[in-house]
Amino acid sequence: MKSVSIGKKQIISLIVLVAVVITFPQINRFWLESTEEVRSSLITSENNTHYGLPTEWNNTQVICIHFPVADVTSDMSASKYVENRSYFDVNGLEILVDSEFENLVNFSETRTTGVCIGGFKNYSAGFDFMLDATNVTNGNLEVGYDESDFGPFVHTIGGLNANNLTGDFTGAYWSLYHNGVISEVGIGDLVMLENSVIVWEIATY
Amino acid sequence: MVDYHVLYLNPLMSLLLNLILLGVICWSLLSIGKNYYNGNKFVILGILAIIGISGRILMSPIPNVQPVTIIVILVGIKMGAKESIFLASLIAFSTNLILGNGVWTIYQAAAWSLIGCLATLLSNRLNSSIRLISFAGISGILFNWLVSLSILHVVSFDRLIPYILVGIPYDLLHIVGNITFMIWLSQPLIEIMSREHEIHLNFEVSTHESKTF
Numbered sequence: 008m009k010s011v012s013i014g015k016k017q018i019i020s021l022i023v024l025v026a027v028v029i030t031f032p033q034i035n036r037f038w039l040e041s042t043e044e045v046r047s048s049l050i051t052s053e054n055n056t057h058y059g060l061p062t063e064w065n066n067t068q069v070i071c072i073h074f075p076v077a078d079v080t081s082d083m084s085a086s087k088y089v090e091n092r093s094y095f096d097v098n099g100l101e102i103l104v105d106s107e108f109e110n111l112v113n114f115s116e117t118r119t120t121g122v123c124i125g126g127f128k129n130y131s132a133g134f135d136f137m138l139d140a141t142n143v144t145n146g147n148l149e150v151g152y153d154e155s156d157f158g159p160f161v162h163t164i165g166g167l168n169a170n171n172l173t174g175d176f177t178g179a180y181w182s183l184y185h186n187g188v189i190s191e192v193g194i195g196d197l198v199m200l201e202n203s204v205i206v207w208e209i210a211t212y
Numbered sequence: 213m214v215d216y217h218v219l220y221l222n223p224l225m226s227l228l229l230n231l232i233l234l235g236v237i238c239w240s241l242l243s244i245g246k247n248y249y250n251g252n253k254f255v256i257l258g259i260l261a262i263i264g265i266s267g268r269i270l271m272s273p274i275p276n277v278q279p280v281t282i283i284v285i286l287v288g289i290k291m292g293a294k295e296s297i298f299l300a301s302l303i304a305f306s307t308n309l310i311l312g313n314g315v316w317t318i319y320q321a322a323a324w325s326l327i328g329c330l331a332t333l334l335s336n337r338l339n340s341s342i343r344l345i346s347f348a349g350i351s352g353i354l355f356n357w358l359v360s361l362s363i364l365h366v367v368s369f370d371r372l373i374p375y376i377l378v379g380i381p382y383d384l385l386h387i388v389g390n391i392t393f394m395i396w397l398s399q400p401l402i403e404i405m406s407r408e409h410e411i412h413l414n415f416e417v418s419t420h421e422s423k424t425f
Contacts, residue, residue: 020392027388028274035381046374062368 056186056204060125061094061102066202069125070140072148072164073208075172075179088122088147088165095124099143121208122148122165133185133197133205134159141165158195164207176211183207223273230270237266242400256404257295260287263401264303269310276382277389279397280307281355282348284324286398288331289338290405296328316362323358327351341398348394352386 027034057065074088094102124143130136141148141164151163161181162168172179183190183197184206190197197205241259260283267279280303288296304321308314331338331347338344360376367375 016395020388020395024277024388024392027385028277031381031385034384038381039378042377046377049370049374049377057368059367062364062366065368 056202058187060123060204064125067125068127068130068136068140068199068201069123069204070137071121071123071204071206072141073121073206074165074167075209088120091120093122095122095143097124097126097143099145124148125204128201130199130203133194133199133203136199136203137194137205158193161194161207167209169209172209172211174211179209179211181207182210227273230273234267234270237270238263242404253291253295256291256407257287257299259404260401261299261302264299265306268303268307272311274385274389276352276356276386277392279393280304280324281327281351281386281390282393282397283401284328285331285344285348285351285394286401286405288328289335290402293329293332296332297325300324300328315365316359319359319362320355323355326358327355344398345391345394348390349387352390353383356383356386 057069060069060071072088096102122144124140127136127140130139138150141150148165149163150161151168152159152161154160161183162170164181169179169181183194185197186200186202186204194205199205241262264280264283267283271278280300283303284296284300287299301321301324304317304324305313308317308320330351334347338347356379357376360372360379363375364372
């Protein structure tokens with residue numbers, strides 16, 4: 008058989024390929040930075056609450072619990088969900104999500120680990136929903152709370168008591184988000200919508 | 213215990229080793245191959261499958277730069293659509309056993325098959341090297357965008373266009389990779405596939421001639 012004849016085309020194509028491969032990280036970073044606005048504007052707002060969640064949960068009620076922030080130094084072994092993201096349906100069956108789509112599954116950049124339970128319908132009382140939804144994981148997400156004049160005050164989720172956290176901060180608490188924004192009312196007063204996504208995450212002060 | 217097998221290679225070194233390995237595989241395969249050609253399509257398909265599989269796995273440190281796309285294009289043109297579907301599916305499945313199997317495997321197989329079939333359809337038009345190279349470049353984008361559709365299993369439709377936008381630098385890699393592989397490999401691969409035609413011409417009256425590029 009004939010051997011490959013190496014001409015001008017071969018040399019030029021190889022040089023271009025090597026140049027593109029070497030400069031790829033810079034090209035990629037430049038591209039991501041310059042298209043950020045366009046990309047976010049292309050995503051329609053009505054689905055934003057369910058961003059990164061399994062599509063079968065669209066227009067259903069979902070609760071997500073995200074375990075702590077980088078500056079927490081406490082032993083986190085109390086919770087089963089600090090290593091990765093897990094998704095459970097209404098019956099407590101785990102929904103497997105391809106790791107290939109990891110960059111899209113994050114609810115936000117800081118919320119990289121935790122657990123979401125979704126697919127619920129027709130709940131109106133936030134606290135009832137929270138207790139029922141966390142119950143499907145057979146106690147792995149047990150909610151600890153104190154009754155106060157303002158309704159239930161959640162201090163522990165999944166074995167993680169916010170009051171016991173230590174790190175580079177004065178204090179920590181479980182904070183509540185409803186459809187992407189921090190909730191103005193406590194979980195006891197929260198009225199669920201049909202597409203409510205409730206997120207609990209540790210906040211510090 | 214000291215494990216002497218553990219020699220940590222940086223990514224560049226491991227890529228270099230892979231390229232050397234790939235070079236040895238292709239060179240030795242093509243050199244010994246001529247002793248075993250008997251015009252049997254399966255032998256030719258086997259050789260191409262080995263080049264595609266080892267090429268994709270060994271080139272995997274560089275995303276999207278692999279010879280599979282141009283192999284299915286050339287097979288689509290020179291051998292036929294069914295042959296390119298066979299190779300596309302075989303290579304997608306067997307390489308993903310190592311690179312990671314999932315729902316995207318079926319999309320990759322389908323996208324490569326479609327590119328092979330397109331090449332068969334357009335085989336009369338892809339008769340100059342510049343057209344062949346352009347088609348190789350376009351099929352890089354086509355492949356990436358078709359495989360991107362697999363995210364719709366997980367996210368809603370409005371994420372698709374932003375996702376494709378994010379991936380454009382990776383499309384560029386696929387385009388440049390395809391063009392380079394087409395320029396370097398089209399001649400030896402067409403040579404392998406043309407052997408069948410020569411042998412057929414020896415034994416039967418045939419109206420088709422081997423195409424030259």
